[in-house]
Each structure stands twice: as structure tokens, then as C-alpha cells.
Amino acid sequence: MSNVRNLDLQLAEQIQHRIDDKTKPLGALGDLEVLARQLVLIFSQRMDVEQFATTRFAINNPQLVVFAGDHGIAAHGVSIAPSEVTGQMVANFANGGSAINVLCRQFDWQLSVVDCGILHAPEPKLGVISQRLGRRTASFTTAAAMSDEQLEQGLAYGKQLVETKLAYNCNLLAFGEMGIGNTSSAAAIFSALSGLAPEHTVGRGTGVSDDVHTKKRRLIEQALLFHSAQLNTALDILRCLGGFEICQMVGAMLAAAQQQKAIVVDGFIATAAAMLTIEMEPASRDYMIFAHNSGEQGHAKMLTYLQVKPLLNLGLRLGEGTGAALCLPILQSALAIYNDMASFSQAQVTDVVSA
Ligand SMILES: O=C(O)c1ccc[n+]([C@@H]2O[C@H](COP(=O)([O-])O)[C@@H](O)[C@H]2O)c1
Ligand SMILES: Cc1cc2nc[nH]c2cc1C
Numbered sequence: 001m002s003n004v005r006n007l008d009l010q011l012a013e014q015i016q017h018r019i020d021d022k023t024k025p026l027g028a029l030g031d032l033e034v035l036a037r038q039l040v041l042i043f044s045q046r047m048d049v050e051q052f053a054t055t056r057f058a059i060n061n062p063q064l065v066v067f068a069g070d071h072g073i074a075a076h077g078v079s080i081a082p083s084e085v086t087g088q089m090v091a092n093f094a095n096g097g098s099a100i101n102v103l104c105r106q107f108d109w110q111l112s113v114v115d116c117g118i119l120h121a122p123e124p125k126l127g128v129i130s131q132r133l134g135r136r137t138a139s140f141t142t143a144a145a146m147s148d149e150q151l152e153q154g155l156a157y158g159k160q161l162v163e164t165k166l167a168y169n170c171n172l173l174a175f176g177e178m179g180i181g182n183t184s185s186a187a188a189i190f191s192a193l194s195g196l197a198p199e200h201t202v203g204r205g206t207g208v209s210d211d212v213h214t215k216k217r218r219l220i221e222q223a224l225l226f227h228s229a230q231l232n233t234a235l236d237i238l239r240c241l242g243g244f245e246i247c248q249m250v251g252a253m254l255a256a257a258q259q260q261k262a263i264v265v266d267g268f269i270a271t272a273a274a275m276l277t278i279e280m281e282p283a284s285r286d287y288m289i290f291a292h293n294s295g296e297q298g299h300a301k302m303l304t305y306l307q308v309k310p311l312l313n314l315g316l317r318l319g320e321g322t323g324a325a326l327c328l329p330i331l332q333s334a335l336a337i338y339n340d341m342a343s344f345s346q347a348q349v350t351d352v353v354s355a
Helices: 012-020 030-043 049-054 072-076 084-095 099-107 148-165 182-194 210-226 234-241 244-258 268-280 282-287 297-306 322-326 328-340
Strands: 063-068 110-115 172-178 262-265 288-290
Touching (some): 030 262, 072 182, 072 210, 110 148, 148 244, 182 210, 182 268, 182 297, 234 244, 244 268, 262 268, 268 288, 268 297, 282 288
Parallel strands (some): 262 288
16 A cells, blocks of 8 residues: 655656756756756645646745654764753753754755654643653663564654644654664664665764774674564664664655655655665655755665755764755755746847757
């Protein structure tokens, strides 16, 4: 049963023609042209030809969601910080002091923060959306990270969030996360999906030492062996190795793709969620924009595995959705070019030949 439709390509040729007919050498705006085509295709899905011809395409009410969750694996000391820091950072998000707050204010993203299950829940008055699945996952070295019920509830919470709180007049959603230990979970998911050994997928996360990096890799090798008979489907992989925030991201990405919204994917952990989403619903990839190539060593490999090209390469390795947030002006530029740039005939530019 597939709930996500591939993009209807009926208007694709017209869109490409309009881009090619702008006053520039063919393809000279590079990836901005690729983005314009993808965004206009997504935003024109249910339009008739007349509406399509007269519409100025725009990003409406862009929403960025940070999903936060704590991880049992963190108790093994695989990060530069303990799990308590997840809750402290969520309070920082709620108080407006983190990197993602600064970037969301700068670019006019609507920011939401979701507590998917963190060790120290913030006070309700801080306005964090509470969709808790527990205090933190089980350490996936010796147990499934979550139960079947938590998995199901997490997917449902993510879906509900998109369908109720975020749906209104918003055509673009960005996904970020926070969770001490979650690069371990994301690396394990990547290994399980791709078959790549942990030495290729496990990186330094928040910036751990050589010794901690080695311990982290060994723990993930151990976990993959422990679960090897179970890791048959994307749902199994998510249940055995995932995090509460990764689970809710998958539910929300599935719902966003189903509603044919553009999906901006942030770094290593958000891309692990995107990989699971694509595994469950391959058509969801049509709606995804990969914001950046993170500094986390496995991220470039994930992007290669997915055969996608990220927009930015700034060495960011913070998470929170910061790479995704930075893309908004580029996405807006792609649409501005599409809407406003003159064609050859409008500008009376003649005699340009293409190879
Ligand atoms: O987005 C990324 O590519 C990324 C790369 C490295 C670290 N992070 C962030 O750092 C935290 C996880 O790192 P760690 O070392 O605790 O596994 C988590 O809060 C992520 O948001 C994020
Ligand atoms: C301070 C801090 C901020 C973060 N933001 C996302 N992950 C993080 C991890 C740490 C440790």
C-alpha cells in the first residue's frame, strides 16, 4: 500500500522550457535551476494549466521542526556530553538562545520544538510540543531501542503534527533534531540499510576523541550483530536502532510527502530518517531537498548512497536544523528566478546559440 505519489511530471517539460528560455546560457544557474524545477513541480501538482500559467510560485509559511529525543546508548559515553544536555538545549531552544533560533529569526522560519522523549522534560510553560514516548530509548547494544507500541505511537505523533499543527497554508517543511547520542543511532541505521560496515558510517558526532570514536564503533558493531536476525525492514531497523526523535521525523516526513509538501532535510541524523522514509515510501524522495553536506564523516556517504546532491557544504555538524535553515534564501532565489527573470523574447536578447 503506497500513500505517497510520485511527482506528476505532466508540467515538467513546460517548467524546464521556461527555465531554459531565461536570459542566460543554458544551465548557467546550475543547481538553482534544478531547485526551481523541483519546487515548481511540487507546488504545481494539483493545478490546472491555466492556474499554472498565471501563478507566481512562492514558499508559504516555511516551518522548521526540531525533534528532540534521548538515547540509551548515551549512557556508554559515546558523546562529548551526557543525556542531560538534550533537555538543557531544548530549554535553550524554547528561550530563543540557540543557533537554530538565530537562523530562524533571520530567515523568518516558523520554528517548532518537539519533545519526543527526553530525560529531563522542559516545563510546559516553555511552549515545547510534548509528544513523549518515554524518558529515553533503551541502549540498542543489548535490546531493541523501542517497543512496537512506541514505534507505532511515534510514527502517529509525527504524522499528526504535520496534519494538524503544521499543515495550514504551509508548503515547505524542514527537519532538524537534537539528541545526545543520536549520531550512534543514525550510523547504525545507515549501516543496517546500506550494508556498509560501521568503520565507514560511524563518525565523531559532537567531536569525540579517538578512544571514544573506537568505543562507539565497537558498540555499533556489537549492536548490529545482536540485532542481525531482526533488521529486515525499515520498521524493524527503526524499532531496533532508532531514536524517539528519528521515529517521529519519519512519521512527519511520510505525512509531508503524502501531502506533497517540499521537505528540507538537515544533516546526518535527519538524513538517516529520510533514508528510512524513502525505504518505506520510495516516491517520498521526489519531495526532498538535501540541505547540506555535514561535517559528520558518514554524511557524504549517505548522500552518495541516496544519489542526491546537497545544496551547501559548510562543514556544519551541529544539527538542530541549522543547515536546512540556511537554505531558505537559496530556495526563495530559485523561485524568484523562475517567476521574474526575463525570457529571451521579453528582453529582446537574440542570437544566443546553445551547444
Ligand atoms: O546534523 C549533523 O550532521 C550532526 C552531526 C554531528 C552532531 N550533531 C548533533 O550532535 C548531537 C549528536 O552527537 P553525539 O556525539 O551526541 O552523537 C545531536 O544533538 C545532533 O543534533 C549533528
Ligand atoms: C551544546 C550542544 C548543542 C547541540 N545542538 C545540537 N546538538 C548539540 C550538542 C551539544 C553538546
